[in-house]
Amino acid sequence: MSHRGTDRHDVIVVGVGGVGSATVSHLARRGLDVLGLERRDVPHAMGSSHGSTRIIRRAQHEGAEYVPLADRAYECWRALEERSGRDLLTVTGSIHAGAPGTDLIGDVVSACDAADVPYERLDAPTVNDRFPGYDLPADFEVVFQSEGGFLDVERCVSAYVTDAHAAGATIRGRERVLDWSETGDGVRVRTNKRRYEADELVITAGSWAGELLPELAAEAVPVRAVMTWLQPTEPELFSPERFPVFVLRSHEEGGYGFPAYDVPGFKFGRSADPLEVVDPETMDRAPTAKDEELHRRFAERYFPAGAGPTLSLRTCVQSFSSDEEFVVGRVPGHDTVTVATGFSGHGFKFASMLGEVLADLAIDGKTDHDLSIHSVGRVL
Structure with a gap:
């Protein structure tokens, strides 16, 4: 699938915050040619992936369905600590x-x-x-x-970006996506600087997701x-x-x-x-x-x-989101687009495993993780 050296990539990830940085890393470590696009700096303090610390916990008052996701997130954060040599999670x-x-x-x-x-x-x-x-x-x-415990939020994003770079990913900061379209054999993305093509598009743009997917504006x-x-x-x-x-x-x-x-x-x-x-x-x-x-x-x-x-x-x-559950999955009506948004104030702890989920969906169209309560289809 590789298109290295050209403006065509296997996957383009839009938004390189907590979930986006993890997604770029997971995809690149599986051998894909990945481009991450971030409208601001990498990392930055204008979204929801800044401020020194974020809580991580196994006790999930949001529901028992979140516990297996949290458990896998712990495993993925610890694996990133080992690869990066950085302390990320404090109990x-x-x-x-x-x-x-x-x-x-x-x-x-x-x-x-x-x-x-x-x-x-x-x-x-x-x-x-x-x-x-x-x-x-x-x-x-x-x-x-x-x-x-808690996660060191900026250090987590930086560790995933460094991890992605080591696996061959390209990440471009200060480059805003203006629009995108499906082409029949993938997607075309236009930014304020240039145009790109890819087989798959993953949107992890947080509060800006509704700009890129207007049908999901009420869920972001x-x-x-x-x-x-x-x-x-x-x-x-x-x-x-x-x-x-x-x-x-x-x-x-x-x-x-x-x-x-x-x-x-x-x-x-x-x-x-x-x-x-x-x-x-x-x-x-x-x-x-x-x-x-x-x-x-x-x-x-x-x-x-x-x-x-x-x-x-x-x-x-x-x-x-409208029901404060996450919105994650392949977007109905789009053959090559996956989204993750609507984390409703408690998403960062799951970013490590959500990167794995989004890589699964972009590559295989499915994942073994049970995110049924977070399905995009429930709100579209």
Whole structure:
């Protein structure tokens, strides 16, 4: 299939963030001539694959169907660590903490039980004593899972890009895809710099997927999110050895967070309700005083030892599907096009195995991984 040395390739991958970089790597390591196209820098801070850390966990409150995907993602991340010689995944344990009457704890327990994931049920005082960076309300219910942790997000993208280069892939940054068309024997892609042809097209463009596949615009809705770093007043409590990653839900708000790592401060995010839909090209990317106030209030309530002076706030853009399941697969009506989008704020942890899935689909039109609940066909 190789067309090296020409502007025709076996596969073109559009969007080289978390999932796209993994896809280019998986395809290139299988011997294909792969071109990755990224409209911004590689890596960049304008989408959803930046901000130092992303949670990875086996405890999947989203449903038991996600657990086998997470397990394979762990394997693929560890394999990338071995090939790259870089530390990418840090295990801290993961905490799900929910107020009485919220669905979070019931959902995560059901998923863990169905998928045979071991966990501990804890009360809030026990958590606060074991992990004193936490100060959960006494009536909160908690699930602790020992294998959760976080990924170094920019390092992961860079490792996959380097991995792809080593396998012969070409990746072009600052090159925007203007349009594409099927030709009968593949696809033709036009960018702001040149034209390319390929046998297969894979679209992993995140919040920009709707530009390239208008029929899926409602399944890749761009949503603004804010990440915050505060200086802990007791920094020793927020080290990776003493502070598990968390997902938290009360009746009024939700959030997620991490120990201090790589950049200064205790990092967390507060879930927006309702979701703030934006245009990723024209949105104001500067965090606001209101963002800071809401996030500080969250930290003061649940993690007061982490609620010191503000260090940093950063925005990102996440693509949300209509039912908040992923949108992955061959695109109906297109013989040579595969897409992955709509990760709804929790996709990066799966990027390593999604690259494998997309390589399967581009090469064979099918995969052994069960992504039936994420099928493109359910929304088209």
